[in-house]
Amino acid sequence: MRILMVSQHYWPEPFNVSEICEALVERGHSVTVLTGTPNYPEGDIYSGYGNGKNAFQQRNGVEIVRVPLVPRKHDPVHRVLNYYSFARSGEKTQQTLPSNFDAVVSFQTSPIMQARPAIAFAERTGVPLLHYVVDIWPECLLAGGIKKGSAVYQHYAKVSSDIYGKADRLAVTSPLFVDYLSNLLGCQVDAAFLPQYAEEGFFAPFAGSAPEGYDPSRFNVTFAGNVGAAQSVQTLVRAAALLKNDAHFAFHVVGSGSELSACVKLAEELGAGNVTFHGRHDIADMPAYYAASDAMAATFSSDEMLAWTLPRKVQSYMAAGRPIVAAIGGETERVVNDAQCGVCCGAEDAEGLADAVRRLAQLPFEHRIEMGARGREYCMANYTKRSFIDTLERELEQLKGTKHGM
CATH class of the missing domain: 3.40.50.2000 (Glycogen Phosphorylase B;)
Known part of the structure; x- marks a missing residue:
């Protein structure tokens, strides 16, 4: 054609x-x-x-x-x-x-x-x-x-x-x-x-080194993608601030967008020094960030329409075999629950997201690996x-x- x-x-x-x-x-x-x-x-x-x-x-x-x-x-x-x-x-x-x-x-x-x-x-x-x-x-x-x-x-x-x-x-x-x-x-x-x-590159195993700023001794949570108003990355920053006194947790934002400067400012205001902003990277570089993460974060603003949407980053997270922490309801919550590949809370719920991160971190390592594997299988069957x-x-x-x- x-x-x-x-x-x-x-x-x-x-x-x-x-x-x-x-x-x-x-x-x-x-x-x-x-x-x-x-x-x-x-x-x-x-x-x-x-x-x-x-x-x-x-x-x-x-x-x-x-x-x-x-x-x-x-x-x-x-x-x-x-x-x-x-x-x-x-x-x-x-x-x-x-x-x-x-x-x-x-x-x-x-x-x-x-x-x-x-x-x-x-x-x-x-x-x-x-x-x-x-x-x-x-x-x-x-x-x-x-x-x-x-x-x-x-x-x-x-x-x-x-x-x-x-x-x-x-x-x-x-x-x-x-x-x-x-x-x-x-x-x-x-x-x-x-x-x-999901991008095909995320299905392949990654064997390279971790990007700068990732400490393997900590529980690393990464948000990847556009940092705009709809994504409500401020929710992740606020959740990180609630956990800032626990040195076990580290948060990462990999991406850029209209709300990036506001998120950086908010992290400074809240003293959330446990958040690292890596900026935007080429899609070919992203598997390294996923592989270095213990969990991937999906956040959305509290809006009915957005609840109907499954952000493409969720498919990529699943393809990479990483557990998901999501502050979002609707279609994303349904998919994560169906695949049994993560923990969800309400949109813009920073306390709920912080609690979800804690609960995920408390699971045995083997359980988190199984959770990620279930997400990957679900992704291969559907996306x-x-x-x-x-x-x-x-x-x-x-x-x-x-x-x-x-």
């Missing part, structure tokens, strides 16, 4: 849409990506991409078409400009793309407006549109402080309903999304279940890259030959 992928973010930004496109190429498909100028997560245009440089690239068989956008920086104004500038630039650029694709895929993280170029292309050419819902809108706005029922929320509820309603096929990362979308659209939605997968690509390929094959809107 000839596939057009529309995603605001792509390599060299840390999004797995790049792996997905390359996997489709490996299976013999032709893939073109319409994406933005890389600037995530630091908020500045990457070196070598300013002023229209590298607007057209090829990587591992994938044709990449980049459109200009306003970098997200670190303030709300730039973030909004970033969101809309990609949508508008993408809508303009899609007009120059050939129409002989078999399907167009909207890989929708945040914001939902990034789907507009895919819709415009489908409407112009008649090519069927698969909309993959990774971040569900308008609920994602709640994690950013927007109040439910506010004018802003109601506006994006209409925008989201319009965008979701124009897809020929929807795919979701969580089965709970189906009920939400059905309520939003006012009709029963039939969507494909396409859960995110592999191969099963993801199989499902995506099957959905695209079913769309091939149909017309958008028919």
Whole structure:
């Protein structure tokens, strides 16, 4: 098949849409990506991409078409400009793309407006549109402080309903999304279940040395990934502060994001010297951090929508065979409990998280190893890259030959 992928973010930004496109190429498909100028997560245009440089690239068989956008920086104004500038630039650029694709895929993280170029292309050419819902809108706005029922929320509820309603096929990362979308659209939605997968590199045993800052004599707990408002990494910092007088415990944050500086400041204010901030590292470096950890932490802010979501980091934690401590309910709690691979407490519950860490540390080493092994087995049965690509390929094959809107 000839596939057009529309995603605001792509390599060299840390999004797995790049792996997905390359996997489709490996299976013999032709893939073109319409994406933005890389600037995530630091908020500045990457070196070598300013002023229209590298607007057209090829990587591992994938044709990449980049459109200009306003970098997200670190303030709300730039973030909004970033969101809309990609949508508008993408809508303009899609007009120059050939129409002989078999399907167009909207890989929708945040914001939902990034789907507009895919819709415009489908409407112009008649090519069927698969909309993959990774971040569900308008609920994602709640994690950013927007109040439910506010004018802003109601506006994006209409925008989201319009965008979701124009897809020929929807795919979701969580089965709970189906009920939400059905309520939003006012009709029963039939969507494909396409859960995110664990990176293959985490399944392989790691035999290297531990990263700097990891003391094997301590119980090391690591949070890995984006440090944004939704992730509520402050909960981990507060839990660490509750355990700061016990030298047995060490906490690590590996990643960057909009809330990183706030987390560093909070650790200083609480005297949580047992928290080490390692910054962002390439995905290839991450197995070393996982292997050096006794437990991996998953935190989310207290929000109904986020409870419906299974963060991709959870699959990676499971693939690496590490026990999980999670301050989050909903889908993550269900999966962790089903797999019997960790200990959970409520979202934003720092005391509960500190207690979960204590309880996990008190278990015999062999029990923690068994816990991690159960998580890995569960992940292999449910969240592999191969099963993801199989499902995506099957959905695209079913769309091939149909017309958008028919």
